[in-house]
Amino acid sequence: MSIEWYIVLSSLLFATGAMGILIRRSPVVILLCLELMLNAGNLALIAFSRMVGNQEGQVFALVVMVVAACEVVVGLGLIVAIFRRRLPLDVDELRELRG
């Protein structure tokens, strides 16, 4: 199975994630979509690392996982804080700041 397939797949996933961010309004789901994009990145990294035959890509992917985890944690924390503040969990409702 040639590497191209993996990369194309990953870009498809990347696009899907991006689209998700654009159409979903629940912050939780948006976080999920961000996960999708990061994972697409990971897939690409790993595929490439296989292609060039060095493992830097895999290390990178590992770091990315950590980062992703951190973003999730903070993101979820924010969501909880917003919920606590009795604000709606809908990014479209949060538009005090504009103009």
Added chain:
Amino acid sequence: MNFVAPEIDYAGLSPVIALTVSLCVVLLSAVFRPTERWAPGLTLIALATTAGLLIWRWGDSQDLVTGALRIDELAISISLVVLLMAAACVLLSLREPATEQVGSGEYHALLLGSVLGMVLLAQAQNLITFFVGLETLSIPLYILCAANLRRERSLESGLKYLIVGSLGSATLLYGMAFLYGGSGSTDFAGIAAGIGDAGLVGDPLVLVGIALVAVGLAFKTSIAPFHQWTPDVYEGAPTPITAFMAVATKAAAFAVFVRFFDLALAPQAEEWQPALAVLAAVTIVIGNIGALGQRSLKRLLGYSGVAQAGYILGGLVVASEAGVNALVFYLVGYAFMNLAAFAVVVARERETVFGDDIESVRGLGHERPLLAWPLTISMLGLAGLPATVGFIGKLYLIEALVEGDYTWLAVFIAVGTMISLAYYLRVVATMWMRPESVAAEHGGAPAAPAIAGASPEADPIDRHAGRRLYLAGPAALAAAATVFFGVIPQPLVEFAERAGSSLF
């Protein structure tokens, strides 16, 4: 299992180490109520130490830890800017409601974390360190933006920043993946070489990779059209954080921007230069016209920040030593001017019920000359009027641009500056002159700040904030520096030249 610990030059790494250690210390201080009060002091000490160590390393430039980092004048100068802003942020944060709410210890720990990220970023010359540094920079900021938990705007800005920011990092990451794929290496030098060896100069894979990375960085440096988070987040975040973010983030991001594009992507310069030039022009225009008629000072400074980013990007576009010099010089000047402005905004925010609305500085010239002067100087400086560092900075940039055959971009800078006068001088006028007629107000109805008085979000009013040394002091010093380096710029010029020459 043949594990050989990498040889580490601890001297070179000392600033990073110092930051890490102090971060933990500050965090521990948060554990016990009594010690929590020390957090600001500890943070300042930490920052001072780091600065000291950085200055100590000034002049030697070498790779650290098997080329993951590189400490050189560029990194050091940028890190110093970051530290300066961080220290200022600590001072401005005293008695800031946000600090009480998240706890002083955590607040400052997060701040230090962000600083650590920036310092790493400024030194990074490997994709992985680059990415980690960027995230270490961002994630604490997401939290700090939301730190004023009682205020919806603060939370909103936090969430917005998080979402768009992560989107930006994802894009960046994907771009890095492509570049890694193209070059088979994660080191900047390796990338430059690898792309050449594989004969991929001008290859779509690589170029799209560049595009993705550019977007990611453009986002961090709030280049249009990736700037939209800037005004919102600046307005929503606690003002000290805004002050910190406005300069430090830009500085660090630009540092790595320069390092990455002028080193790793140098072979592709012909392709990316025009693209970035156009982005810069767009940014200048959008930032400046967006700021017109803004009522919120923070928002106004946000847009102005966008415009300024456009100017600075010019220094990168020409991909020349002169360009980098100009960029560093401008960043330093920008730090002084913004600091002066934000310090005053913080003071007025606490003194008046108008929050950061422009009304809060009405008539400041009479009642608080000591606050009015710094803000005036900073506005004039940002507007690039002579005898301020802003003028010299623009001069420097334009010189670099003309030298690099980007005169048209220089003209854009000039045009942008003209537009910018309209809003910078409006602030000055509000401070010193009689109110403009309603016709002249483009801001619409007179001030009705959403957080005025009665609302449960209201922050306590401190009638004497303007006289507090930790607010007036930084403002005055920054303003003084703005003028000083506007009249005697040579030291700063040499400083910038060292930074530039260290890269090429």
Added chain:
Amino acid sequence: MSNSLLWTPLAFGVVGLFLPRRAAGWWATAGAAATLGLAIAILAGFDSGGGLQHNVDVEWIPGLGVDYSLGVDGLNVFLLLLTALLWLGGTAFAAFREQERPQLFFLMMLLAETATLGAFLAQDLLLFVLFFDLMLVPFYFLFGAWGTDRPDGVTASAATLKMIVYTLVGSLLMLVGAIATGIIAADGGDLTFSIAELARQPLDEGSQRWIFWFFAVAFLVKMPAFLLHGWLADAYRAAPLPVLAVFSGVLAKVGAYGFLRVVLPLFPDATVEFQEVMLVIALASILYGSAMAFTQTNVRLVAGYSSVAQLGFITAGIFALRADGADGAVLQMVNHGLVVAPLFIIIAVLVERSGSEDLREMGGLAMRAPVLAALFLIVTLATLAMPGSANFVGEFFILNGLFQAKIVYAFVASIGVVMAAFYALRLYQRTMHNRTPEGLVSREIGWRDGVVLVPLVACIVALALYPNLILERTDRSVEATIAAVEGRPSEELARR
């Protein structure tokens, strides 16, 4: 010498910031007087033969090739004197009157003087640009914060903002142009912005062409010239009159001076090529300014538009590209400054008496004020370039230059002379003569205004008797400047 001349005013101003309200005005006046003394000393020691004198040349920003270099020669020596003189007048006039926040007012006033002197003294292109822009800052505050709001809603700050943005439009482009000049000239070599250096080997035609316009626009806006005078009406109506006196008296000249100091030597080919365009602009300014002046009813604007016309003459003189024309231009810069400043001070006096700035609500003020009437009359006659006044000599030289260079333009320009006679006399008659409107009480000027006005008028008379005082000192430098463009084949370039 140049150094002390340049920084004395600012020094006084800064010190004045810490003086009590009462003292501020007098301290500032003293500062202006000291500056005038220095200027006179420079003139006294001036050697009309030698080129640049009292040179100061130290590296300022070596990194950017910018030097801090000042110098005095025939082109600027009298403009310096004029600046110092008018500022003394304006400052004294203001000091006699109650100002709010006087310390700040006079600081700005003196800062403005330093900036203006700097623009005249600068011998480094970027230094020139810097001072050129810096001038705006103090005037922004002076107009905006001490100006008067109009009943029709246009506030001082709005009017001033308009002026600043408008004039900076020009000068920022000029900054780009200046830098481009230096860099193209250096190409790769070591960077310098010294005007003398740059003049040595002018740029290629192509670059000259666009850079010329970057500079020209800046200067024309400053003057202001026809179609670029959009800021004038509002700003003039907003400005406090003592400030307006120095503003109109000196700042406009900086633009004209810029042409002589920078444009002609540095962009000779472009200058020759665009000579006719500039002449057309100049004539348009003359005719339009005059036409506006004799239909205006606001006294400030009559004076304002009249200076548009006068600056048109000066521009025409410069772009005759002949020594006599340029001589006349330099002389006329001084004359116009000497005339317009007292004119605005007199206007201030008149307004104090009639309580209105509208010609239709004035009249008969000569009654019981013979001294005022006499001073005003002299100023009026000088304004309309009455033969026998130095203004006439200036205009005579200008027109002669124009006549010998491009005869048609000279004939058109001479229409302006007749118009000038009309609007100047109209201003005088409508205010001083005819019937007095109800409830208008005329009274003689007090000694306060006297000590400000009489010396200025005395200077006008003195120059009228011996205009050569200026000509013989400027001629050498002017001819050196003109030499840059004279060699060039004007005709076929113009025909292209």
Added chain:
Amino acid sequence: MSATAWAWLVLLFPLLGSIVTAVGYRALPARAAGAIGTAAIALSFACGVGALVSLLGDEPEARHHASSLWTYASGGGLHVDLGILVDPLSVFMVLVVTGVSTLIHLYSFGYMRSDQGYHRFFSYLNFFVFSMLLLVLAGNFVLLIVGWAFVGFASYALISFWYRRETATGAGMKAFVINVVGDVGLVLAAFLIFRELGSFDFEQVFHAAPEHFTTNEWTVTAICLLLLVGAFAKSAQLPFHTWLADAMEGPTPVSALIHAATMVTAGVYLIARTHPLFGMAPTAADIAAFVGLATLLVAGTIALVVTDLKRAIAYSTMSQIGYMVVGVSIGAFSAGMFHFMTHSFFKALLFMAAGSIIAAMANDQNIDRMSGFGKAMRFTSAMLLVGGLALAAFPGTSGFFSKDEILAFASERGGMYVIFTVLGYAGALLTAVYTFRLIFRILPGRPNREAQELIETGHVAHGEPVNPVTGEREDTDVGFPGPEHHIAEHSLPMKVAMGVLGILALVGGLIQVPGVSHAITSFLDPVFHDSPLAQVHPSAGSEWAGLAIGAVISLAGIGLAYLLYVARPETPARLIERLRPVHTLLVNKWYFDEAIDALIVRPALATGRFANRTFERFVVDGLVNGTAETVRGAGGVVRLVQSGFVRSYALLLIAGFAGLALYFLVVSS
């Protein structure tokens, strides 16, 4: 003492007088100012005589001396000295000017006594004399222009002397602007001369001209025409004459001095002075001559119908200057100068007399209301008569000789120049008629109210001071000659001045009687001998013939006037009825004012108003505000896009990337 030294003194005294009276307006008592003023001019006259003497001292060829005080302006190839030229012509002018001025000052000394602006008046008057002298003594064109403009300003100041009169200020403005037009003409002429000959100095220019120019070359013609613009504007020749009649708004002595005796003859002097140039450009000279002719006829006709005493005399002045212009243009230089001299005598006299009568009429100038002053004011009447006779060229009076000399010269040149002789005599007839129209209206007949009062009480009539033109009441507190008026009968200075002039008007002509003496011709000869027409000299015989014709015509004119206004007083009315259109044309002064108004003044003002109301608002401000609005609008768009929806931010971000990537893909392939 050298002639030039005298000349400098001639200039100095009036200037001093002017300054002293001006500065000392508070210190000096009223009479002192008048005394100083008069004395200054008298002294300057004395110095003029001194100059004459020292000039006669040396050889006719050497009778021209230049002198310079200091370099006035020099640079860029131009060089102008503050220099004067003393030669017979200038000295002649100096003598006439200072002489007549002295007398007029003396007259004013009495006449203006009760005027509030006494100091101001004498200061102006002295300044005027100074300017006039500067004009005639100037040694180069620049200084000439200076004097020229000073004269113009002085006349402006004196015309609008009573500055509360809107009519007076208006007239002043008119006079000044028209004079400036003249100045511009001179200036341009000077430029052209400089371009051709490279100098402004009289002697150099006149010396170089003959070599440099060929006859009727366009340049020299152009120069002369430009000079003529100046000359005509100053000398009130067509079409620049309209200001003169209005100039009568000024006090009567002003009319006498400026608008009769001296200033208006400056044009004549200019032509005479620059005769070498006109010599090279006969075409221009002929044009000048014909304009002069036209003027003298037009003015004469207008003078026939004007009812305002001073304006009537003003028109007669115009027509007399027409004669002089004809004279100097056709080459009868000395004759022209001669007529200038005599004219200044009798015209000044006429104005003085008129002033005296107007004072008696309490400032009413309408001749239809005047009658019977012959009995009321004997001295004045006598003087009026003398002046009238001289003006009408009554045999033996001064005007008789001077005028006919010009016409004789014309006939001598023959060819088309005969036209001048013929029409000149026609003009003479007109002159006689309108002059005696005035005299017969004023002197004979039943004394009117004012005259009656004067006869019975010996008091000058008092009336509400009103503006004779508009009839609005004057406010007397700002230097309007209050209720007190002064007539020659009651004031010695006035009497003396008029007496002297009367004598001169009678016998002044005898200085140059054909065949008997030609003092003036021979005195001025050194100046004009180089002119190509210097050789043309009408023989005594032909001159006497001319004089005979002149005498007949003059008598005929007087007779006609008697017939019309005394014997059959009703005929004029009938004539008017019959020639209604002609009459209206004349009453409206040939509609010159209206024409100029419509052609120049209104368009100019309209342009200004358009510039102010329309152009400025829509184009100039439009330019500014338009740009501002556009930018502001764009800002609105940016703020609109900044919608606050985080998802739309993400959208833009990705769109931005898409764009960027697209660009890169394009460059990659």
Added chain:
Amino acid sequence: MEEVLFFLGAIGALGGAVGVIAMRNPLYSVLALIVHLFSLAVLFLLLSSAFLAAAQVVVYAGAVMVLYVFVVAYVGGDQESAWEPIPGQRLLAPLLGIALFVELAIAVLGSSLLTLGTEGPEVRPGFGDPAAIGELLLERFLVAFEASSILLLLAAVGAVVLAGRRRAVEGVAGSSSEHSAPKARSGEVPATPTGDPA
């Protein structure tokens, strides 16, 4: 065999991804993501990076997802309404998504990088096993490793700060009852505040 696995993994990953963005209920989205992650792990294995695959399953599908589930359970996964407040978003989002994919695909397929077509070089057996990765982490990428550990710490702190119960927050959480509506709030704001309302 490998192809089959790839396609299974690919379909799983893609299906999961689509599921994430398609499901109305956040909880289902989370579950879809878990599917996605598992199938990715398969692909990782195919790309001979065993350690990553393991980490994927353990860290992600395990720990992180559990966190998600908890939060969703806490805030209540209510359906998100269908209407679209931002004009044009509905239309542009898919278009952009497609454009994005197309551009990336073109970049990949149009690339002149030959090795893309291959399955990659033969690698020694130890490739991508924990030992190898760990070695790299502790030698070349020590900094990254340490930094990410700090990052984790900071994130933890952040989570505590944001979600942890603090005295300051309570008061407000109680007081302001209504769900955020700027319009509603602006009501209680004095039009032009004068003096000190506190």
